[in-house]
Amino acid sequence: MTHNDIHDLVAQWRLPNDGPLLERIERMVEPTLLAGHFGSSPTQLVSGLQYHLGGSVDTRQLAELAGLGPSDHVLDVCCYLGGPAVQLVDSYGCRVTGIDRFEAAILAARRIAALAGISDRLAYFVADAIDIPFPNGAFDVIWNQGSLAHDPAWLREFDRLLRPGGRLALVFEIRPDSALPSPDDRRWTLQETVAQVLAMGYRIEHVEDLTEREIALGWEELIRRIDERRDIYLSVLGETWVESANAEFAEEIVAMRRGAWSNGRLVALKEGSKES
Numbered sequence: 001m002t003h004n005d006i007h008d009l010v011a012q013w014r015l016p017n018d019g020p021l022l023e024r025i026e027r028m029v030e031p032t033l034l035a036g037h038f039g040s041s042p043t044q045l046v047s048g049l050q051y052h053l054g055g056s057v058d059t060r061q062l063a064e065l066a067g068l069g070p071s072d073h074v075l076d077v078c079c080y081l082g083g084p085a086v087q088l089v090d091s092y093g094c095r096v097t098g099i100d101r102f103e104a105a106i107l108a109a110r111r112i113a114a115l116a117g118i119s120d121r122l123a124y125f126v127a128d129a130i131d132i133p134f135p136n137g138a139f140d141v142i143w144n145q146g147s148l149a150h151d152p153a154w155l156r157e158f159d160r161l162l163r164p165g166g167r168l169a170l171v172f173e174i175r176p177d178s179a180l181p182s183p184d185d186r187r188w189t190l191q192e193t194v195a196q197v198l199a200m201g202y203r204i205e206h207v208e209d210l211t212e213r214e215i216a217l218g219w220e221e222l223i224r225r226i227d228e229r230r231d232i233y234l235s236v237l238g239e240t241w242v243e244s245a246n247a248e249f250a251e252e253i254v255a256m257r258r259g260a261w262s263n264g265r266l267v268a269l270k271e272g273s274k275e276s
């Protein structure tokens with residue numbers, strides 16, 4: 001698909017009138033998602049607008065842990081189609097700026113915001129997470145869900161963009177504490193991630209290993225979602241896809257249970273006051 005094709009496709013979107021905003025957006029976007037125009041991994045297709053384990057519940061939990069409210073300008077790093085960003089605007093009254101290097105996703109996110117009538121509180125830009133084109137201290141909250149690259153340059157960029165007194169809100173993959181670092185697993189452990197954030201002078205407000213939650217609210221929920229919407233997946237993607245998606249999610253549960261990898265969550269405060 002070329003840029004123009006995606007542009008045309010997205011221009012045809014029409015927001016349904018009935019139901020809660022996020023649900024209406026999901027319904028509008030679903031056919032293009034299922035056609036693989038915004039990525040084709042089973043996790044991506046079943047997750048929908050919120051491309052991380054835990055969906056809108058994960059977004060709500062992180063928002064509440066970070067104490068988000070109407071005075072916050074949030075930078076959503078790696079925002080994808082903007083499902084979490086819309087939720088932060090809609091449920092918490094925040095202003096959100098999203099960046100992602102996936103240009104088609106940014107195009108779609110902008111269209112969603114315009115159709116939802118919330119473009120005044122949402123702005124999206126194509127950018128790489130290690131070089132985000134905003135001034136130092138421009139944001140009250142740096143939000144990064146399901147995308148941390150385990151590269152210290154990412155945290156340095158987050159720190160540059162966050163104002164003193166602002167919060168870092170992260171959900172990210174971790175390797176188990178007991179695992180020896182290996183060349184093919186560059187993920188940090190939860191403790192290593194905490195150590196990096198402490199080294200930047202932050203106060204940790206919340207830190208949590210999400211393994212059990214990710215199994216129940218993540219993978220098991222995705223399996224339930226396939227089951228509930230089996231007819232749609234069967235007719236659009238076929239039986240082989242349904243079987244392999246189920247098998248993939250079941251394998252991830254096994255992998256998490258044997259401690260191969262997991263997710264962690266962290267909220268940290270950048271010391272200092274807004275005026276400093």
Ligand SMILES: C[S@@+](CC[C@H](N)C(=O)[O-])C[C@H]1O[C@@H](n2cnc3c(N)ncnc32)[C@H](O)[C@@H]1O
Nearest residue numbers: 050051052078079080100101102128129145147
């Ligand atoms: C797993 S998705 C998470 C999307 C979103 N945060 C959510 O939770 O729904 C990862 C996203 O990170 C983006 N991404 C990965 N590396 C990036 C980078 N270096 N700079 C900007 N975006 C990046 C991808 O394009 C993709 O949209």
